[in-house]
Amino acid sequence: MSEIDLQERLNAMEARLTRLEDMEAIRRLKCEHALASDDHEHLAERFVAIVTDDFEADYGEGFGTVRGKDELREFLRASPFSWTMHYMIPKRIDVAADGRTATGVWYLWEPAAAQNASATQERAVWLAGVYEDSYCKQADGGWKIGSIKFTATLLVPYVRGWEGERIVAIDFAD
Template identity: 30%
Template sequence: MSLEARIARLEAYQAIERLIADLGHGFDSGPSATLLRGLFTADAVFTIDGYGVLAGADAIADGVAGNADTGFRWTLHYLVSPRIDLSADGRSAAVAFMLWEAATAASGRAYWIGGSYAATAVAAEDRWRFASLTLGADLISHYPEGWHDKPAALDQA
């Protein structure tokens, strides 16, 4: 493989890692339909465990953003341990990464969520985008104590 091809593959890996990071930011920014819309192809499919399927970039962005009123109104996503298997031509990739999330439901209840994502990413003219994204939620656990405000000072031992 030529040096140019090797560099192109490294740049693709880096761009896909950025795509994963941008997904977390889009989820945690309200969520932001504007941020999310640009992360998916026009015909993308997002399968949310057993909770539903959203088809198309607009439906995904609007559906996730609209979920704040009935689902989770606040989230903090940690998307970690990405595995990126780039195709031979470098134009698509099978992607897998893990999820650890703190969330507050519209009801005000706090939850811990853990699971994994499987995705297909494709190179577009301007950036990499998800063509498919599937969430497998292995853990959705209510945290009865709920979240607390950040203390003014940390305890001193």
């Protein structure tokens, strides 16, 4: 094997290793997304820390859209969820050839408690859906979430279950 062949192989191995390290960093980033989402006391500060300055999110009908960190803070403060347990199930992470951007698809399975607007009543709910994220590598080599598109596939009261309708308005009337 020539010295050139050896150098090419080393370069290819380094590129593969960097890609795998980037994928692991993105997995850890999404883990922080879940942990931050379940930390209601520090939710806004933790979540804002892991997104880009030009972050955009589309949480779908019933939840809304967000542009930028200021809107994200307000969106999180107005959340009807008083308790959540985010189970993020990785489906796919694709790092772009240039290693600067990536996309990811994650399933969400979430038992949660939602409050009415006056925070006088709470209902246990099941929430499930699909996250489609984009990620941007920062100058320091770390990754941040650039955008989120969330499609809810299930939102039902715990006691009712999902046998009939899969997406329902949460009724707080007794």
